[in-house]
Amino acid sequence: AQKVTQAQTEISVVEKEDVTLDCVYETRDTTYYLFWYKQPPSGELVFLIRRNSFDEQNEISGRYSWNFQKSTSSFNFTITASQVVDSAVYFCALGSTDSWGKLQFGAGTQVVVTP
């Protein structure tokens, strides 16, 4: 069975602080994909990143960075120098091999950035 755990329910930071969101996954598949999505207060789901199981290279996109470690089954997400606009719920998700569109989502982490 596939499972995604986001143990942090809510993280509150002050603007310009860094914040790291944890994501731990479980799967028996050797090939799989991991995703992060952002859900701002307006409610839509915005794709942030996709990572396949064969690529453990860390990725940086502006103030966002991702650390994928197969050894610990983790795919953590860091926002550097957070801004108020980063306030949102962030979801980690795992793609299934029986249907790549069937995503197993974590429970989400609410990030609150205050000025």
Place this chain on the structure above:
Amino acid sequence: DTAVSQTPKYLVTQMGNDKSIKCEQNLGHDTMYWYKQDSKKFLKIMFSYNNKELIINETVPNRFSPKSPDKAHLNLHINSLELGDSAVYFCASSQDYRDRGEKLFFGSGTQLSVL
């Protein structure tokens, strides 16, 4: 132009009523999905269609019936609405569910409130 659009954005109705949510995508994708987000923000897939053919049906009550008149549209009809159906329903699409690692494009969600 909105890639995945769903209507209505808000739907308030009485228990026992029948309602529909419509979804359209202009991305030329073959696969479309319905996801449900409950009050705790947990996201779970309900259905998936590929080119008008049902490929995923995730233990959803028979009161929920998806309909795909063509590959650009996937509507969700709900009969005999119950209080527990209150949630946000997201439509999504991807190029083809068989393509590994395909990211999903989500609509902005329909907030359904059953009174």
